[in-house]
Amino acid sequence: MYRTxxxxxxxxxxxxxxxxxxxxxxxxxxLISDIYTxxxxxxxxxxxxxxxxxxxxxxxxxxxxxxxxxxLAPFLYSEEEAxxxxx
Numbered sequence: 001m002y003r004t005x006x007x008x009x010x011x012x013x014x015x016x017x018x019x020x021x022x023x024x025x026x027x028x029x030x031l032i033s034d035i036y037t038x039x040x041x042x043x044x045x046x047x048x049x050x051x052x053x054x055x056x057x058x059x060x061x062x063x064x065x066x067x068x069x070x071x072l073a074p075f076l077y078s079e080e081e082a083x084x085x086x087x
Contacts, residue, residue, distance in 0.1 A: 001058065001059065001060055001061075001062075001063075002058070002059040002062070002063050002064040003056055003057070003058045003059075004056070004057050004072075004076060004077075005054045005055070005056060005057070005076070005077035006031075006054065006055055006056075006057045006072070006075045006076060006077055007054045007055070007075070007076075007077040007078070008046070008051045008055070008075065009051075009084075010051075011047075013075070014043070014046050014047060014051060015043065016074075016075075017040075017046065017075050018040075018041070018042075018043040018046055020071050020072070020075075021040045021041050022041060023071070024065075024068055025041065027059065027062070027065070027068065028059065028060060028061050028062075029041065029057065029058070029059060030057070030058040030059075030060060031045070031046060031049065031055050031056070031057055031058075032055060032056040032057075032058060033049040033050055033053065033055045033056075034050065036048075036049060040057065054077040057072070057075075
């Protein structure tokens with residue numbers, strides 16, 4: 001299992017994230033926000049979450065492949081970026 005925090009700062013970032021996850025269609029990727037868990041491949045599912053707060057990205061079945069970690073890097077949560085987006 002792999003878990004990390006991500007932050008999607010705006011709708012453009014959400015679309016970029018959904019496009020990135022589409023490349024890994026065989027990989028089970030969940031997004032967890034509050035009490036909700038959705039399939040991270042679903043753009044509509046992601047939009048339905050509260051993107052003003054960081055979310056947990058989870059790969060429940062496996063460790064994260066190296067290429068996935070590289071593609072995920074721009075979306076990883078950083079407190080500075082989150083504060084900037086909320087200002």
